Amino acid sequence: IETEVAPASTSRQQRPKAVLTHPDRLYWPDAGVTKAGLADYYAEVWPHIAPYVTGRPLSLVRCPGGITEQCFFQKRAWKGLSKSIRQTPDPKSSSKEPVLSIDNLEGLYGLVQAGVLEIHPWGSTLAAMEQPDMIIMDLDPGPGVEWQQVIEAAQEVRERLEKLGLAAFLKTSGGKGLHVVSPLKPDAGWDVVKPFTKRIADAMAADSPDRFVATVTKSKRKGKILVDYLRNGRGATAVAPFSTRSRPGAPVSMPIGWDELGGEIGPAYFTVANALTRLAHQQSDPWADFRKSAVALPGKK
Numbered sequence: 001i002e003t004e005v006a007p008a009s010t011s012r013q014q015r016p017k018a019v020l021t022h023p024d025r026l027y028w029p030d031a032g033v034t035k036a037g038l039a040d041y042y043a044e045v046w047p048h049i050a051p052y053v054t055g056r057p058l059s060l061v062r063c064p065g066g067i068t069e070q071c072f073f074q075k076r077a078w079k080g081l082s083k084s085i086r087q088t089p090d091p092k093s094s095s096k097e098p099v100l101s102i103d104n105l106e107g108l109y110g111l112v113q114a115g116v117l118e119i120h121p122w123g124s125t126l127a128a129m130e131q132p133d134m135i136i137m138d139l140d141p142g143p144g145v146e147w148q149q150v151i152e153a154a155q156e157v158r159e160r161l162e163k164l165g166l167a168a169f170l171k172t173s174g175g176k177g178l179h180v181v182s183p184l185k186p187d188a189g190w191d192v193v194k195p196f197t198k199r200i201a202d203a204m205a206a207d208s209p210d211r212f213v214a215t216v217t218k219s220k221r222k223g224k225i226l227v228d229y230l231r232n233g234r235g236a237t238a239v240a241p242f243s244t245r246s247r248p249g250a251p252v253s254m255p256i257g258w259d260e261l262g263g264e265i266g267p268a269y270f271t272v273a274n275a276l277t278r279l280a281h282q283q284s285d286p287w288a289d290f291r292k293s294a295v296a297l298p299g300k301k
Protein backbone atom coordinates (compact mmCIF):
# COMPACT_ATOMS: atom_id res chain seq x y z
CA ILE A 1 0.00 0.00 0.00
CA GLU A 2 1.44 3.37 -0.93
CA THR A 3 0.39 6.45 0.97
CA GLU A 4 1.32 10.03 0.32
CA VAL A 5 2.33 12.23 3.20
CA ALA A 6 -0.15 15.07 3.26
CA PRO A 7 1.45 18.51 3.30
CA ALA A 8 0.91 20.19 6.65
CA SER A 9 0.92 23.71 5.28
CA THR A 10 0.49 25.42 1.93
CA SER A 11 4.15 26.45 1.91
CA ARG A 12 5.06 22.79 1.71
CA GLN A 13 2.89 22.09 -1.29
CA GLN A 14 5.66 22.83 -3.80
CA ARG A 15 7.77 20.07 -2.34
CA PRO A 16 7.75 16.60 -3.78
CA LYS A 17 5.70 14.31 -1.61
CA ALA A 18 7.16 11.27 0.06
CA VAL A 19 5.78 8.02 -1.28
CA LEU A 20 6.09 5.69 1.66
CA THR A 21 4.99 2.20 2.49
CA HIS A 22 3.90 1.78 6.12
CA PRO A 23 3.93 5.52 6.90
CA ASP A 24 2.67 4.84 10.42
CA ARG A 25 5.48 2.45 11.30
CA LEU A 26 7.07 3.65 14.54
CA TYR A 27 10.77 4.18 13.93
CA TRP A 28 11.31 5.60 17.43
CA PRO A 29 8.56 4.06 19.57
CA ASP A 30 9.73 5.89 22.70
CA ALA A 31 9.56 9.28 20.99
CA GLY A 32 6.49 8.51 18.90
CA VAL A 33 8.28 9.26 15.62
CA THR A 34 6.90 7.39 12.63
CA LYS A 35 8.26 6.87 9.14
CA ALA A 36 5.97 9.64 7.85
CA GLY A 37 7.10 11.82 10.75
CA LEU A 38 10.72 11.28 9.71
CA ALA A 39 9.94 12.22 6.10
CA ASP A 40 8.20 15.34 7.37
CA TYR A 41 11.20 16.25 9.55
CA TYR A 42 13.55 15.95 6.59
CA ALA A 43 11.22 17.97 4.35
CA GLU A 44 11.36 20.79 6.90
CA VAL A 45 15.12 20.70 7.42
CA TRP A 46 15.83 20.14 3.73
CA PRO A 47 17.28 23.62 3.03
CA HIS A 48 19.63 23.20 6.00
CA ILE A 49 20.71 19.59 5.47
CA ALA A 50 20.99 19.60 1.66
CA PRO A 51 24.56 20.97 1.42
CA TYR A 52 25.85 18.21 3.70
CA VAL A 53 24.08 15.16 2.27
CA THR A 54 23.80 15.73 -1.48
CA GLY A 55 26.50 14.83 -3.98
CA ARG A 56 28.69 12.86 -1.55
CA PRO A 57 29.16 9.17 -0.95
CA LEU A 58 26.98 8.03 1.94
CA SER A 59 27.12 5.30 4.51
CA LEU A 60 23.74 4.58 6.00
CA VAL A 61 22.38 3.14 9.21
CA ARG A 62 19.27 1.25 8.17
CA CYS A 63 16.76 0.08 10.74
CA PRO A 64 13.79 -1.15 8.67
CA GLY A 65 11.90 -2.13 11.84
CA GLY A 66 12.83 0.99 13.80
CA ILE A 67 15.40 1.44 16.57
CA THR A 68 14.18 -1.50 18.63
CA GLU A 69 14.90 -3.95 15.80
CA GLN A 70 18.14 -4.84 14.09
CA CYS A 71 20.04 -2.06 12.32
CA PHE A 72 22.63 -2.38 9.56
CA PHE A 73 25.52 -0.07 8.69
CA GLN A 74 25.47 -0.06 4.89
CA LYS A 75 27.95 1.44 2.46
CA ARG A 76 26.79 -0.31 -0.68
CA ALA A 77 23.63 -0.91 -2.65
CA TRP A 78 21.00 -3.37 -1.49
CA LYS A 79 18.20 -5.21 -3.22
CA GLY A 80 15.24 -2.98 -4.04
CA LEU A 81 17.26 0.23 -3.79
CA SER A 82 15.22 3.24 -4.91
CA LYS A 83 16.06 4.87 -8.24
CA SER A 84 16.26 8.17 -6.38
CA ILE A 85 19.51 6.94 -4.82
CA ARG A 86 22.42 7.40 -7.19
CA GLN A 87 25.09 4.74 -7.65
CA THR A 88 28.56 5.80 -8.77
CA PRO A 89 31.45 3.40 -9.33
CA ASP A 90 34.16 3.77 -6.72
CA PRO A 91 37.35 3.94 -8.77
CA LYS A 92 39.42 2.73 -5.82
CA SER A 93 37.28 -0.25 -4.86
CA SER A 94 38.67 -3.49 -6.26
CA SER A 95 35.19 -4.66 -7.21
CA LYS A 96 34.35 -1.17 -8.51
CA GLU A 97 31.31 -1.41 -6.29
CA PRO A 98 29.28 1.78 -6.54
CA VAL A 99 29.02 4.30 -3.74
CA LEU A 100 25.58 5.63 -2.85
CA SER A 101 24.52 9.26 -2.95
CA ILE A 102 21.46 11.47 -3.27
CA ASP A 103 20.83 14.56 -5.38
CA ASN A 104 17.64 15.97 -3.93
CA LEU A 105 14.78 15.67 -1.44
CA GLU A 106 13.35 12.79 -3.40
CA GLY A 107 16.56 10.89 -2.71
CA LEU A 108 16.27 11.68 0.98
CA TYR A 109 12.71 10.32 0.92
CA GLY A 110 14.15 7.22 -0.76
CA LEU A 111 16.41 6.81 2.25
CA VAL A 112 13.49 7.23 4.65
CA GLN A 113 11.51 4.66 2.69
CA ALA A 114 14.45 2.25 3.08
CA GLY A 115 14.49 2.70 6.85
CA VAL A 116 17.61 4.84 6.94
CA LEU A 117 17.74 6.44 10.38
CA GLU A 118 21.30 7.82 10.16
CA ILE A 119 23.08 9.48 7.24
CA HIS A 120 26.89 9.37 7.33
CA PRO A 121 28.52 11.21 4.42
CA TRP A 122 32.12 11.11 3.36
CA GLY A 123 34.16 14.24 3.93
CA SER A 124 34.46 14.66 0.17
CA THR A 125 32.08 15.12 -2.73
CA LEU A 126 31.55 12.98 -5.82
CA ALA A 127 33.03 15.86 -7.82
CA ALA A 128 36.35 15.49 -5.95
CA MET A 129 36.26 12.17 -4.17
CA GLU A 130 39.97 12.12 -3.40
CA GLN A 131 40.17 15.66 -1.99
CA PRO A 132 38.18 16.13 1.22
CA ASP A 133 36.26 19.37 1.61
CA MET A 134 36.03 19.12 5.39
CA ILE A 135 37.82 17.82 8.45
CA ILE A 136 35.90 16.28 11.33
CA MET A 137 37.35 16.00 14.81
CA ASP A 138 35.10 13.64 16.74
CA LEU A 139 35.32 13.94 20.51
CA ASP A 140 34.41 10.71 22.26
CA PRO A 141 34.22 10.86 26.05
CA GLY A 142 35.25 7.65 27.79
CA PRO A 143 33.50 6.39 30.92
CA GLY A 144 33.49 8.89 33.77
CA VAL A 145 34.15 11.99 31.69
CA GLU A 146 32.05 15.01 32.58
CA TRP A 147 30.34 17.12 29.96
CA GLN A 148 32.37 20.19 30.95
CA GLN A 149 35.53 18.31 29.95
CA VAL A 150 34.07 17.56 26.53
CA ILE A 151 33.29 21.26 26.12
CA GLU A 152 36.87 22.18 27.00
CA ALA A 153 38.17 19.58 24.56
CA ALA A 154 36.08 21.07 21.76
CA GLN A 155 37.37 24.54 22.59
CA GLU A 156 40.93 23.28 22.51
CA VAL A 157 40.38 21.62 19.13
CA ARG A 158 38.95 24.90 17.87
CA GLU A 159 41.97 26.87 19.10
CA ARG A 160 44.37 24.46 17.48
CA LEU A 161 42.50 24.47 14.17
CA GLU A 162 42.24 28.26 14.13
CA LYS A 163 45.96 28.62 14.92
CA LEU A 164 46.57 26.50 11.85
CA GLY A 165 44.46 28.85 9.77
CA LEU A 166 41.25 26.81 9.64
CA ALA A 167 37.75 27.78 10.65
CA ALA A 168 36.03 25.57 13.23
CA PHE A 169 32.33 24.80 13.46
CA LEU A 170 30.59 22.85 16.17
CA LYS A 171 27.75 20.34 16.31
CA THR A 172 26.27 17.96 18.78
CA SER A 173 26.61 14.32 17.72
CA GLY A 174 23.17 13.29 18.90
CA GLY A 175 25.04 10.60 20.87
CA LYS A 176 27.58 11.25 23.60
CA GLY A 177 30.01 13.76 22.22
CA LEU A 178 30.71 16.78 20.06
CA HIS A 179 32.04 17.15 16.53
CA VAL A 180 34.31 20.02 15.49
CA VAL A 181 34.20 20.50 11.73
CA SER A 182 36.49 22.57 9.48
CA PRO A 183 35.55 23.30 5.88
CA LEU A 184 38.34 22.81 3.34
CA LYS A 185 38.85 23.83 -0.23
CA PRO A 186 39.18 20.42 -1.84
CA ASP A 187 42.85 20.41 -2.71
CA ALA A 188 44.97 18.15 -0.50
CA GLY A 189 44.30 14.41 -0.74
CA TRP A 190 43.22 12.00 1.99
CA ASP A 191 46.83 10.90 2.42
CA VAL A 192 47.72 14.43 3.54
CA VAL A 193 44.54 15.38 5.38
CA LYS A 194 44.39 12.36 7.65
CA PRO A 195 47.96 12.76 8.97
CA PHE A 196 47.22 16.47 9.50
CA THR A 197 44.31 15.56 11.79
CA LYS A 198 46.36 12.83 13.49
CA ARG A 199 49.01 15.41 14.40
CA ILE A 200 46.37 17.50 16.15
CA ALA A 201 45.03 14.51 18.08
CA ASP A 202 48.55 13.33 18.97
CA ALA A 203 49.55 16.80 20.15
CA MET A 204 46.50 17.02 22.41
CA ALA A 205 47.24 13.60 23.91
CA ALA A 206 50.93 14.50 24.36
CA ASP A 207 50.20 17.85 25.99
CA SER A 208 47.41 16.57 28.29
CA PRO A 209 47.90 12.82 28.69
CA ASP A 210 45.49 12.79 31.64
CA ARG A 211 42.69 14.27 29.52
CA PHE A 212 43.08 13.00 25.96
CA VAL A 213 43.94 9.87 24.01
CA ALA A 214 44.45 9.66 20.28
CA THR A 215 44.24 5.88 19.92
CA VAL A 216 41.08 3.85 19.90
CA THR A 217 42.22 1.29 22.50
CA LYS A 218 39.19 0.96 24.80
CA SER A 219 41.17 0.13 27.97
CA LYS A 220 43.04 3.44 27.81
CA ARG A 221 39.94 5.60 27.56
CA LYS A 222 38.55 5.54 31.08
CA GLY A 223 38.22 9.11 32.32
CA LYS A 224 39.63 10.47 29.07
CA ILE A 225 38.39 11.82 25.79
CA LEU A 226 39.30 10.11 22.56
CA VAL A 227 40.20 12.70 19.96
CA ASP A 228 38.95 10.56 17.09
CA TYR A 229 40.65 11.78 13.93
CA LEU A 230 39.89 8.53 12.08
CA ARG A 231 36.79 10.11 10.55
CA ASN A 232 39.24 11.75 8.13
CA GLY A 233 40.33 8.80 6.04
CA ARG A 234 39.09 7.83 2.60
CA GLY A 235 35.78 6.00 2.97
CA ALA A 236 35.44 6.98 6.63
CA THR A 237 32.33 8.87 7.62
CA ALA A 238 30.70 10.86 10.36
CA VAL A 239 27.03 11.56 10.91
CA ALA A 240 25.71 14.53 8.90
CA PRO A 241 24.49 17.73 10.50
CA PHE A 242 20.71 17.42 11.03
CA SER A 243 20.76 13.65 10.54
CA THR A 244 18.69 11.70 13.02
CA ARG A 245 20.32 9.00 15.17
CA SER A 246 19.03 5.48 15.70
CA ARG A 247 18.98 5.95 19.46
CA PRO A 248 16.21 6.41 21.99
CA GLY A 249 14.57 9.84 21.93
CA ALA A 250 15.08 10.44 18.19
CA PRO A 251 18.11 12.70 18.71
CA VAL A 252 19.66 14.64 15.84
CA SER A 253 23.14 15.99 15.24
CA MET A 254 22.71 19.77 15.49
CA PRO A 255 24.99 22.63 14.46
CA ILE A 256 25.42 24.99 17.40
CA GLY A 257 27.30 28.21 18.06
CA TRP A 258 30.42 28.22 20.23
CA ASP A 259 28.64 30.60 22.58
CA GLU A 260 25.96 27.99 23.18
CA LEU A 261 28.37 25.65 24.94
CA GLY A 262 28.06 25.49 28.70
CA GLY A 263 24.34 26.02 28.85
CA GLU A 264 21.58 23.46 28.80
CA ILE A 265 22.68 21.90 25.51
CA GLY A 266 24.07 18.39 25.90
CA PRO A 267 25.12 15.95 23.16
CA ALA A 268 21.62 14.58 22.57
CA TYR A 269 19.70 17.72 23.54
CA PHE A 270 18.28 18.24 20.05
CA THR A 271 15.73 15.78 18.74
CA VAL A 272 13.21 15.43 15.93
CA ALA A 273 10.73 16.97 18.38
CA ASN A 274 12.58 20.22 19.14
CA ALA A 275 14.89 20.72 16.15
CA LEU A 276 12.35 22.47 13.94
CA THR A 277 11.38 24.89 16.70
CA ARG A 278 15.03 25.76 17.12
CA LEU A 279 15.50 26.35 13.41
CA ALA A 280 12.40 28.49 13.25
CA HIS A 281 13.46 30.68 16.17
CA GLN A 282 17.23 30.87 15.92
CA GLN A 283 18.51 34.42 15.45
CA SER A 284 21.25 33.36 13.08
CA ASP A 285 22.51 30.13 11.63
CA PRO A 286 25.73 29.19 13.45
CA TRP A 287 26.99 27.43 10.32
CA ALA A 288 25.91 30.15 7.86
CA ASP A 289 29.53 30.83 6.84
CA PHE A 290 30.58 27.19 6.72
CA ARG A 291 31.35 26.89 3.01
CA LYS A 292 32.52 30.51 2.72
CA SER A 293 35.13 29.83 5.40
CA ALA A 294 36.82 27.00 3.52
CA VAL A 295 40.56 27.28 2.99
CA ALA A 296 43.05 24.89 1.42
CA LEU A 297 44.74 22.71 4.00
CA PRO A 298 47.52 24.84 5.42
CA GLY A 299 51.12 23.67 5.45
CA LYS A 300 52.82 21.19 3.22
CA LYS A 301 50.98 19.67 0.35
Ligand code: ATP
Nearest residue numbers: 073120138140173174175176177178237238239267
Ligand atom coordinates in the same frame (compact mmCIF):
# COMPACT_ATOMS: atom_id res chain seq x y z
P1 ATP B 1 29.00 9.80 19.78
O1 ATP B 1 28.89 11.23 20.14
O2 ATP B 1 28.14 8.93 20.63
O3 ATP B 1 30.42 9.35 19.71
P2 ATP B 1 29.23 9.53 16.98
O4 ATP B 1 28.34 9.67 15.81
O5 ATP B 1 30.40 10.46 17.00
O6 ATP B 1 28.38 9.70 18.29
P3 ATP B 1 31.17 7.43 17.05
O7 ATP B 1 31.04 6.05 17.58
O8 ATP B 1 32.15 8.32 17.67
O9 ATP B 1 29.69 8.04 17.03
O10 ATP B 1 31.54 7.42 15.52
C1 ATP B 1 31.30 6.34 14.78
C2 ATP B 1 31.43 6.76 13.37
O11 ATP B 1 32.03 5.70 12.66
C3 ATP B 1 30.08 6.98 12.78
O12 ATP B 1 29.86 8.36 12.69
C4 ATP B 1 30.14 6.29 11.43
O13 ATP B 1 30.21 7.26 10.40
C5 ATP B 1 31.37 5.44 11.46
N1 ATP B 1 31.12 4.01 11.41
C6 ATP B 1 31.93 3.15 10.81
N2 ATP B 1 31.45 1.90 10.93
C7 ATP B 1 30.31 1.96 11.64
C8 ATP B 1 29.35 0.98 12.07
N3 ATP B 1 29.46 -0.31 11.81
N4 ATP B 1 28.29 1.42 12.79
C9 ATP B 1 28.16 2.72 13.10
N5 ATP B 1 29.03 3.68 12.71
C10 ATP B 1 30.09 3.30 11.97
Ligand code: MN
Nearest residue numbers: 138139140177
Ligand atom coordinates in the same frame (compact mmCIF):
# COMPACT_ATOMS: atom_id res chain seq x y z
MN1 MN C 1 31.88 10.38 18.40
Ligand code: MN
Nearest residue numbers: 138139140228
Ligand atom coordinates in the same frame (compact mmCIF):
# COMPACT_ATOMS: atom_id res chain seq x y z
MN1 MN D 1 34.34 8.21 17.26
